[in-house]
Amino acid sequence: xEFLLKPLTLLTFFPLLGxxxxxxxxxxxxxxxxxxxLITSLITFGISLWVLAMFDASNVNLQLVARYDWITVAGWNxxxxxxxxxxxxxxxxxxxxxxxxxxxxTWTAIxxxxxxxxxxxxxxxxxxxxxxxxxxxxxxxxFWEFTLVPMYFLIGIWGGPxxxxxxxxxxxxxxxxxxxxxxxxxxxxxxxxxxxxxDLIAQGNIPADIQWWLFLAFTAAFAxxxxxxxxxxxxxxxxxxxxxxxxxxxxxxxxxxxxxGFVRFNLPLFPEAAVRAAPWIALLATIGILYxxxxxxxxxxxxxxxxxxxxxxLGFVMLGLFAMNPQGIAGGILQMINHGLSTGALFLLVxxxxxxxxxxxxxxxxxxWKITPVFGSIxxxxxxxxxGLPGLNGFVGEFTILLGAFGSKAINNTAYAIASALGVxxxxxxxxxxxxxxxxxxxxEIVDEVKKHGHGLRDLNWREIVTVVPLLIFxxxxxxxxxxFFALMAPAVEHLVGMLPIP
Amino acid sequence: MNLTPQxxxxxxxxxxxxxWACVLLLADLFIPRERKSITALLAALGLAVTLGVTLSxxxxxxTGFFGMAVLDGFSTFxxxxxxxxxxxxxxxxxxxxxxxxxxxxxxxxxLLFSVSGMMLMAQAADLIxxxxxxxxxxxxxxxxxxxxxxxxxxxxxGMKYFLLGAFATGFVVYGTALVFGATxxxxxxxxxxxxxxPSTSTLLLTIGAALVLVGFGFKVAAVPFHMWTPDVYQGxxxxxxxxxxxxxxxxxxxALLRVFATAFSxxxxxxxxxxxxxxxxxxxxxxxxxxSQTDIKRMLAYSSIAHxxxxxxxxxxxxxxxVRDVSIAAGLFYLAAYAFTNFGAWSVVIALEKKExxxxxxxxxxxxxxxxxxxxAAMTVFMxxxxxxxxxxxxxxxxxxxxxxxxxxxxxxxxxxxxxxLISAYYYLRVVVTMYxxxxxxxxxxxxWLGFTTGLSAIVTVVFSLLPQSLFAWASEAVLKLF
Numbered sequence: 006x007e008f009l010l011k012p013l014t015l016l017t018f019f020p021l022l023g024x025x026x027x028x029x030x031x032x033x034x035x036x037x038x039x040x041x042x043l044i045t046s047l048i049t050f051g052i053s054l055w056v057l058a059m060f061d062a063s064n065v066n067l068q069l070v071a072r073y074d075w076i077t078v079a080g081w082n083x084x085x086x087x088x089x090x091x092x093x094x095x096x097x098x099x100x101x102x103x104x105x106x107x108x109x110x111t112w113t114a115i116x117x118x119x120x121x122x123x124x125x126x127x128x129x130x131x132x133x134x135x136x137x138x139x140x141x142x143x144x145x146x147x148f149w150e151f152t153l154v155p156m157y158f159l160i161g162i163w164g165g166p167x168x169x170x171x172x173x174x175x176x177x178x179x180x181x182x183x184x185x186x187x188x189x190x191x192x193x194x195x196x197x198x199x200x201x202x203x204d205l206i207a208q209g210n211i212p213a214d215i216q217w218w219l220f221l222a223f224t225a226a227f228a229x230x231x232x233x234x235x236x237x238x239x240x241x242x243x244x245x246x247x248x249x250x251x252x253x254x255x256x257x258x259x260x261x262x263x264x265x266g267f268v269r270f271n272l273p274l275f276p277e278a279a280v281r282a283a284p285w286i287a288l289l290a291t292i293g294i295l296y297x298x299x300x301x302x303x304x305x306x307x308x309x310x311x312x313x314x315x316x317x318x319l320g321f322v323m324l325g326l327f328a329m330n331p332q333g334i335a336g337g338i339l340q341m342i343n344h345g346l347s348t349g350a351l352f353l354l355v356x357x358x359x360x361x362x363x364x365x366x367x368x369x370x371x372x373x374w375k376i377t378p379v380f381g382s383i384x385x386x387x388x389x390x391x392x393g394l395p396g397l398n399g400f401v402g403e404f405t406i407l408l409g410a411f412g413s414k415a416i417n418n419t420a421y422a423i424a425s426a427l428g429v430x431x432x433x434x435x436x437x438x439x440x441x442x443x444x445x446x447x448x449x450e451i452v453d454e455v456k457k458h459g460h461g462l463r464d465l466n467w468r469e470i471v472t473v474v475p476l477l478i479f480x481x482x483x484x485x486x487x488x489x490f491f492a493l494m495a496p497a498v499e500h501l502v503g504m505l506p507i508p
Numbered sequence: 509m510n511l512t513p514q515x516x517x518x519x520x521x522x523x524x525x526x527x528w529a530c531v532l533l534l535a536d537l538f539i540p541r542e543r544k545s546i547t548a549l550l551a552a553l554g555l556a557v558t559l560g561v562t563l564s565x566x567x568x569x570x571t572g573f574f575g576m577a578v579l580d581g582f583s584t585f586x587x588x589x590x591x592x593x594x595x596x597x598x599x600x601x602x603x604x605x606x607x608x609x610x611x612x613x614x615x616x617x618x619l620l621f622s623v624s625g626m627m628l629m630a631q632a633a634d635l636i637x638x639x640x641x642x643x644x645x646x647x648x649x650x651x652x653x654x655x656x657x658x659x660x661x662x663x664x665x666g667m668k669y670f671l672l673g674a675f676a677t678g679f680v681v682y683g684t685a686l687v688f689g690a691t692x693x694x695x696x697x698x699x700x701x702x703x704x705x706p707s708t709s710t711l712l713l714t715i716g717a718a719l720v721l722v723g724f725g726f727k728v729a730a731v732p733f734h735m736w737t738p739d740v741y742q743g744x745x746x747x748x749x750x751x752x753x754x755x756x757x758x759x760x761x762x763a764l765l766r767v768f769a770t771a772f773s774x775x776x777x778x779x780x781x782x783x784x785x786x787x788x789x790x791x792x793x794x795x796x797x798x799x800s801q802t803d804i805k806r807m808l809a810y811s812s813i814a815h816x817x818x819x820x821x822x823x824x825x826x827x828x829x830x831v832r833d834v835s836i837a838a839g840l841f842y843l844a845a846y847a848f849t850n851f852g853a854w855s856v857v858i859a860l861e862k863k864e865x866x867x868x869x870x871x872x873x874x875x876x877x878x879x880x881x882x883x884x885a886a887m888t889v890f891m892x893x894x895x896x897x898x899x900x901x902x903x904x905x906x907x908x909x910x911x912x913x914x915x916x917x918x919x920x921x922x923x924x925x926x927x928x929x930l931i932s933a934y935y936y937l938r939v940v941v942t943m944y945x946x947x948x949x950x951x952x953x954x955x956x957w958l959g960f961t962t963g964l965s966a967i968v969t970v971v972f973s974l975l976p977q978s979l980f981a982w983a984s985e986a987v988l989k990l991f
Contacts, residue, residue, distance in 0.1 A: 158944065180930055188923065
C-alpha cells in the first residue's frame with residue numbers, strides 16, 4: 006500500500022485508473038468516455054501540482070523518492086526507483102498540463118473509436134511521466150520504449166492519409182536509436198553493478214574510450230528523438246499525419262524526452278565524453294537551427310511548416326544544453342517548456358482551422374483575421390511567441406541560450422552563437438510569412454469553398470478558447486516574469502554544471 | 509546390473525509419462541469416436557501429474573542408470589517447461605482437430621510420446637541416450653506433421669520433415685561415432701575425462717562435436733540448416749506447428765546446452781567462433797526473409813528461425829566459466845518466454861484459420877482490432893513480445909540474453925542482435941498495422957480451450973514481464989551438473 010501512495014507513483018500511474026474505467030464503458034457512450042479521460046488527466050494534473058507544492062527547489066538531490074527492489078536475483082540489481090529534481094520538475098508539470106488540453110482538443114475532432122483513442126492517450130501519459138521520473142536505467146528504458154506503442158497507434162489509426170507509413174517510420178526510427186542505448190544500459194549495469202543513475206554517477210570512473218562509446222549509444226537514442234539534424238526525417242511525416250492531439254503531445258512532450266535524456270544521463274554519466282563532444286553537438290545544433298528555419302519557409306503545408314520549425318527550436322535547446330554553463334542549460338530547459346507551449350498551441354490552432362476546412366495548404370487561405378478575429382488574435386500571439394518576440398516566452402529561452410553559447414568554454418567558438426542568432430531572424434521570416442498569407446491580405450479561396458458546404462467559417466467556440474487560453478497564460482507569464490521558473494531549476498542546474506570537467 | 513530406487517527416481521517423470529502414454533494408447537481404443545475429448549483430457553491429466561512430480565524434484569541433483577541419465581536443476585526446469593508446452597499443445601489442438609475434421613485419439617498419444625522424448629533429451633548424460641531421445645521425440649512429430657492426411661501440403665510437410673530429420677539424425681549418429689572413436693566412450697563424463705588426456709585426438713573430437721552440432725542445428729532450425737522449417741511449419745496442421753515450434757526447440761537447445769557445456773567445454777576455443785557465426789547468420793537471415801512473407805504461418809516460421817538465432821547467442825560464451833551459468837540461465841529464460849509467446853501467437857492464428865488453408869494470409873487480419881478487440885490486443889502483445897518491447901516477456905528475455913552476451917565480451921554479436929530485432933519490428937508491426945489500421949471483416953471462431961491458451965499466454969507474457977523475479981530466480985538455479 007505504501008508503494009502505491011508514494012506521490013510519484015500516484016502521479017505516474019493514476020491515468021491507469023482512467024484506462025480501467027474506460028475499459029468498462031460501452032464504446033458507444035463517447036461523451037462519457039471523453040469526460041472520464043478528461044477528469045482523469047485533470048486529477049493527474051492536480052497530483053502534479055501537489056508534487057510541486059512538496060518540492061523544495063533549493064535541494065539539489067532527488068526528492069519524493071520512491072525506491073524499492075524490483076529484480077534482485079541472479080546478479081541483477083534492478084530497482085523501481087522514481088525521483089524528481091529541478092531538472093525534471095518542469096517537464097513533469099508540462100506533461101500533466103498538456104495532456105488534459107490535448108484531450109479537450111479531441112472533443113469533436115475524434116469521432117471514430119473514441120474509446121481506443123482515450124485508452125492509448127492515457128497510457129501514453131503513463132509512459133511519458135515515467136520517463137521523466139525514472140531514476141533506474143532499466144525502468145527508464147521500459148517507460149521510454151513503452152511510449153512508442155501508444156503513439157504508434159495514435160498516428161496509425163487516427164492520422165492522415167499517409168498515417169501507416171508515418172507510424173511505422175516513427176516507430177522504426179525511434180527504436181533504432183533506443184536499442185543501441187539498451188546495450189549501453191546493459192554495459193553500465195554489468196560493470197557498475199547497479200542500474201541506479203545516482204549511484205552510477207557517484208561511482209564515476211568509466212574509462213575514457215568506453216565512456217565515448219556509451220555516450221554515442223545514448224546519443225543515438227536521444228538525438229533521434231529530439232530530433233537533431235540529420236536524424237530528423239521522421240518528424241515531419243509523423244507530425245503531419247498525426248491527429249492534432251497527437252501532434253501536440255509529440256511536439257510538446259515526446260521530443261523533450263530526447264533533450265531531457267541528454268541532461269539527465271549524457272552529461273552527468275559521461276562528463277568527459279560530453280565535454281569532448283560539445284563542439285560537434287553545437288555544430289549539428291546550429292545546422293539544425295538554420296536548416297529547420299530554411300525548410301520551414303519552403304513549406305506549402307502549414308502543419309509541415311510548424312513541424313520543421315520544431316527542428317529549428319530544438320536546435321536551440323541542444324545548443325544551450327551543450328554550452329554546459331548555467332545560463333545555457335537553464336535556458337535549454339526553459340526553452341523545452343516554451344517549445345511545448347508555443348508549438349503545442351500552434352498545432353492546436355492549426356488543428357482547429359483544419360477541422361473546418363480540411364486543408365492545410367497555406368495558399369488557399371487569406372484574410373482570416375477579418376472573418377475569425379479571436380482565432381486570428383490568438384494565432385498572432387502564439388506566432389510571436391514562437392518567433393521569440395521580447396515580452397513573450399520564446400524570447401526569454403532563446404536569449405538565455407544565446408547568452409550561454411556566447412560564453413561557453415565547452416563549445417569555445419562564438420561562431421555557433423552568432424549563426425544561431427541568425428536563426429531567430431529566420432524564424433521571424435517564416436512565421437510572419439505564414440501569418441501574413443493566412444490571416445492578412447485578400448480573402449482566400451477556402452472561405453467561399455467552406456461557405457458552399459454550410460455556414461462558412463466560424464470563429465473559435467468556447468471549448469476551443471478554453472483549450473488555448475491556459476497556454477496563453479503561460480506564454481505571457483514566462484515572457485514577463487520567468488524568475489519562478491528559473492528558480493525551480495537553478496540549484497539543480499548549478500549542481501549539474503559543477504560535475505562537468507570543463508577545461 | 510543392479511538398479512536402485514535412486515536410478516528410477518532420476519527418470520521418474522519420464523517413466524511415468526511414457527507409461528501413461530502406453531496405457532492411453534490402449535484406453536483410446538475403447539473411447540468412442542465422437543468422444544475423443546476424453547482422450548485429450550486424459551493426456552492433459554498425464555502431463556499435469558508428471559508436472560507435479562517434476563516440480564517435487566526441484567533442488568535434487570543426482571545421476572542414475574550408470575551415469576546415462578542425470579537429474580539436476582537444469583533438467584527440472586526444462587522438463588517443467590516441456591510439460592507446460594505439452595499441456596498448451598493439447599489445449600490448442602483440442603478444438604482445432606475437431607474443426608478441421610482430423611480428430612483421432614492417436615494425436616494426443618503421439619504428443620505424449622514426443623514430450624517424453626524431449627524430457628529424456630533434457631536428462632541425457634550419454635550420447636547414446638541423446639540419440640534415443642532424439643528419435644523418440646522426432647518420430648511422433650513426423651507423424652503429427654502429416655496428420656491432416658490426405659491434404660497434400662500436410663503430407664508433404666510430414667515427408668519433408670521425416671527425410672531431413674532422418675538426415676540430421678544421421679549427422680548426430682556419425683558425430684557420436686567419431687567422438688567415440690576419439691575418446692572411447694559416449695558418456696559425457698567419460699568424454700570430459702578423455703578430452704583432458706593428451707593421447708586423445710582433438711581433431712577427431714572436434715569433427716565429431718561439429719557433426720553433432722549440425723544435427724541439432726537442423727532440429728532447432730538454425731541457419732544454414734533451416735531449409736525445411738518454412739515448408740513444414742506451413743504444411744503441418746497449425747496446432748502441430750505450434751507445439752513443434754516450442755517443444756522441439758526447447759528440447760534441441762537443452763541437449764545442445766548440456767552436451768556442449770559439459771562434454772565439449774574443452775573445445776570452446778574453436779566452437780565459440782562457429783557458434784558466433786551460426787547465431788549471427790540465423791538472426792540475420794531469419795529476420796530478413798521474414799519481411800517478404802505474406803502468409804502468417806510462413807512469417808512465424810521465419811520468426812522461429814530468427815529466435816533460434818537469439819537463443820544460440822546464449823551458447824557463444826559457453827566456454828567461459830565466469831559467465832556460463834548466467835548465459836545458460838538466460839537461454840532457458842528466453843526459451844520460456846518464447847514458448848508462451850509462441851503458443852499465444854499460434855493460438856490466434858488458429859482462431860482465424862478456416863478449412864482448406866484459408867484465413868492464413870496476413871491480409872486476412874484486417875479489421876480484427878475493431879471486430880474482436882480482445883483477440884487483436886492479445887496478438888499485439890505477442891507481436892510486441894516477439895520484437896522485444898515492453899511490457900512483455902520478450903523484452904525481459906532479450907535483455908537477459910544480451911546481458912549475458914555482453915558480460916561474455918561479445919558486444920559485436922549483441923549489436924547484431926539488437927539490429928536484427930529492429931528489422932523484425934517491421935514485419936511484426938505489419939500484423940498490428942493490418943489488424944488495427946486496415947478495414948476488413950475477419951471471421952473468427954470462439955472455442956473454449958483455444959481462448960484459454962490465448963488468454964493465459966497473454967497474461968503470462970505481460971504479468972511475468974513486470975514481476976519476473978521468481979522466474980529469474982528459478983532459471984538462475986537451473987544449473988548444469990558438471991562432471
